[in-house]
Amino acid sequence: MVRNRVFFENTLLKPAKTAKNPVSLASMRPGLIYIFVSSMSKFSIxxxxxxxxxxxxxxxxxxxxxxxxxxxLKKYNPNLSVLILEKEKFPRDHVGESQLPQISDVLQEMGCWDKVEAADFPIKIGATYRWGSDPNPWDFNFIQLEQFKNEPRPAKFEGQRRQTAFQVDRAKYDEILLRHAEEMGCVVREETALHLRSQEQITARYYIDASGHIGVLRRVLGIETHCPTRLQNIAIWDYWTNAEWADFIGVGGTRVQVMSLSHGWIWFIPLSPTRTSIGFICPAEHYKEMKKRPEEIYAEALNSEPRISKLIANATSTGKIETTKDWSFLSDKTVGENWFLVGEAAGFADPILAAGMTLAHTGARELAYTILALEEKKHEANWLKTQYDENQRRRVKQHIRFADYWYAANGQFTDLQEHSREIARDSGLNLSPEKAFQWLAQGGFTNDILGQAVIAGFDLGSMKQVMQRFSKEEVPWLLSAYNMFQLDLVDADIEFVAVYSAGEINRIKCYVKNGQRLPVTGLYGLLIDILSRTEYIEQIYRQLVMVFRERFSVQHAQVALHQALGCLEVMVSSGIVKAMLNPELSKLNISIPIEGELIHTHRD
Ligand SMILES: Cc1cc2nc3c(=O)[nH]c(=O)nc-3n(C[C@H](O)[C@H](O)[C@H](O)COP(=O)(O)OP(=O)(O)OC[C@H]3O[C@@H](n4cnc5c(N)ncnc54)[C@H](O)[C@@H]3O)c2cc1C
Structure with missing residues (x-):
């Protein structure tokens, strides 16, 4: 129940003449707050x-x-006054429970990873999919199972736990986070919704729309949204008591289940030893054709999937089916003069990637850094805002494309190679379907984290393995075909991008070539440095091994090495590095076994 309402008046959204004169507004409707937009970029109350x-x-x-x-914001500048308005009383349920490991770093930076760990949520080791042409389930693990040691909980954010994620009961998780924000000094007002008419007056220097899909400020500001996808799906879900876990991995570890059916797919996400979120997603068209109630469609879907039916044989559901649709969208802009959109208010791709919360956490982190930097006036305001806007929009767009790719791999709406061509075209490349498929296999859209070749939790090696499974075609490494690698920066454009680290934004040089952005930071920075000294793969490889051994544990060094090779592959495919073969020298043989260490056929 919403008890309190902070109302904003929006009757004067459009007429700029009146809006310029707040005094006349006051005389029109005494006692009300007036918000209006004097231009598309300015939000005022x-x-x-x-x-x-x-x-x-x-x-x-x-x-x-x-x-x-x-x-x-409070961590890095305790002097700022921050108000969070939340229309619900927490704890409140929310769909979207499966996380990616990237979130754990943000939780640690926020100072609340330990609190989340103390809640004893299942540790997400990865996911088991039945997807694509392979009728058998296959696993994608964030960490090699042999390396995942039994460790009592609550554990520390170190070692293996840096590579894993949580499956969270959103009622508990969101409350932990909101209470933490309060402890950090934010003023939190629950049961207080932002509406368009109120007796109460609140003003601020910056307004943030973090209201999720509803995008309350986005709507007030009249920001258009687009849906750059043909996907029109509908989700039906419920919560179950006493469903079995499909896997028990170490202490508290398990995998999410993603099971494809002839029309749609099922998610199965354990949230505790006894509570599980189970949902069914299908094309809206199929839903309409079925002419059945959501309850029936849901029950039929679950009953038709043997793996899931077995897991829920002795379980009971709440019977309170929930549904949603039309979730894929991208806002035309996410920033104005004194306002920002963040998280799902800015855009969302699709549940298949389990990346919504990852986008929300990482986007919000970048937003906090942006406002802190605006306050410090160390960088030009327009550049800071453009960086924020481009990051959010690029990520959502790439995630939408990547989600489309997954559905295409499932034969949902188009041929996989043809679809790859569309993705490439979106990045300004006109390639044949075969070439586009190769381009993706060489890191075409692994642009999620600056300085790394990653998208939605998949590094390039994992991407190649998944693509192999989807297409049944070999997806070789370019790096294996050559042995000399030369930086070729002549035609590359240069931009400056923001790197967000330790509460500060740094301006970093970034090479742009053939649609790829390669910032001189992270693994790309390291490779550019090594390539300026040597061209031979054997030496490049040795130097990478040396650097990572110095910096990380053996286990982490191996992960970093794979990721660095992924980055080198992206540099070759984007033309920033010229690859050559010297028959006198040895080559690096990187194989992509169908049965890899992290991705392999499911083993019960
Ligand atoms: C079917 C489905 C499945 C999903 N599965 C996953 C998944 O497995 N993994 C994943 O990571 N993501 C998933 N997502 C996405 C995920 O749920 C969202 O991306 C995530 O919740 C976004 O966080 P947020 O903070 O931006 O918005 P939200 O979590 O929606 O939070 C917005 C808050 O704003 C409040 N609010 C709204 N209006 C007002 C107002 N007027 N005044 C004050 N407060 C207001 C709301 O009460 C809410 O608490 C899924 C989404 C869907 C649709």
Whole structure:
């Protein structure tokens, strides 16, 4: 129940003439807050009567995005006053429970990984898929199972736990985060919704829309959204008590189940030893054709899947089926003069990637850094905002494309190679379907984390393995065909991109060639440095091994090495590195076994 309402008046959204004169507004509707947009980029609240409260930052929405932004703003600048308005009373249920390991780093930076670990959520080791042409389930693990040691919980954020994720009960998780934001000094007002008419007046220097899919400020501001995908799916889900876990891995570890059916797929996400989220997603068209109630469609889907039916044989559901649709969208812009959109208010791809919360946490982190940097005035404001906007929009767009790719691999709407061509075209490349498929296999859209070749938790090696499974074709490494690698930066454009680290934004040089952005930081930075000294793969490889051995544990060094080779592959495919073969010298033989260490046929 929403008890309190902070209303904003929006009757004057469009008429700029009146909007420029807040005094006349006051005389029109005394006692109300007026918000209006004098241009597409400016969001203002004018209050005609007594000024009751003012904050540096008002965040609308206390989900993962809102709590992350609030916490990091207060962590790095405790002097800022931050208000979080949340329309619900927490704890409240929310769909979207399966995380990616990237989130763990953000939780640690926020100072609340230990609190989340203490809640004893299942540790997500990876996922078991039945997807693509292979009728057998296959596993994607974030960490090699042999390396995952039995470790008592609560554990520390180190070693193996840096590579894993959580499967979270959102009622508990979102509450932990919101309470943490409060402890960090944010003022949190629950059961307080932002509406368009109110007796209460709140002003701020920055307004953040973290209100999720509803995008309350986005709508007030009239920001258009687009849906750059042909996917039109519908989700039906419920929560179950006493469903069995498909796997028990070490202490508290398991895998999410993703099971494809002839029309759609099922998610199975254990949230505790006894509570499980189970959902069914199908094309909206199929849903309409079925002419059945969602309850029936849901039950039929679950009953038709032998693996899931077995897991729920002795379980009971709440019977309170929930549904949603139309979730894929991208906002035309995410930033204006004094407002920002973050998390799902800015855009979302599809549940198949389990990346919504990852986008929300990472986007909110970048937003907090952006506002901190705007305050410090160390960088030019427009550049900071453009960086923020481009990052959010690029990521959502790539995730939408990647989700499309997954559905195409499942034969959902188009041929996989033809679809690869569309993705390449989107990046400005006109390639044949075969070439486009190769381009993707060589890192075409692994642009998620600056300085790494990663998308939605998949590094390039994992991507290649998945593509092999999808297509039944060999997806070789370019690196294996050559042995000399030369930097070729002549035609590359140079941009400056923001690197967000330890509470500060640094301006870093970035090479752009053939649609790929290669910032001189992270693994790309390391490779550019090594390539400026040597061209031979054997020496490049040795130097990488040396650097990683110095920096990381044996286990981590191996992961970093694979990722660095992925980056080198991306550099070759984008033309930033010229690859040559010297018959006198040895080559690096990187194989992609169908049965890999992290991705392999499911073993019970
Ligand atoms: C079917 C489905 C399955 C999904 N599965 C996954 C998954 O497995 N893994 C994953 O990572 N993501 C998943 N997602 C996406 C994930 O749920 C979202 O991306 C994530 O919750 C976004 O976080 P957020 O903080 O931006 O928004 P939210 O979590 O939606 O939080 C927004 C908050 O704003 C509040 N609010 C709304 N309006 C107002 C207002 N007017 N005033 C004040 N407060 C307001 C809401 O009450 C809410 O608490 C899924 C999404 C869907 C649709």
């Amino acid at each position: 004018y209050y005609p009567k007594l000024h009751m409260s003012h904050y540096d930052i008002v965040i609308v929405g206390g989900g993962p995005a809102g709590s992350t932004a609030g916490t990091l």
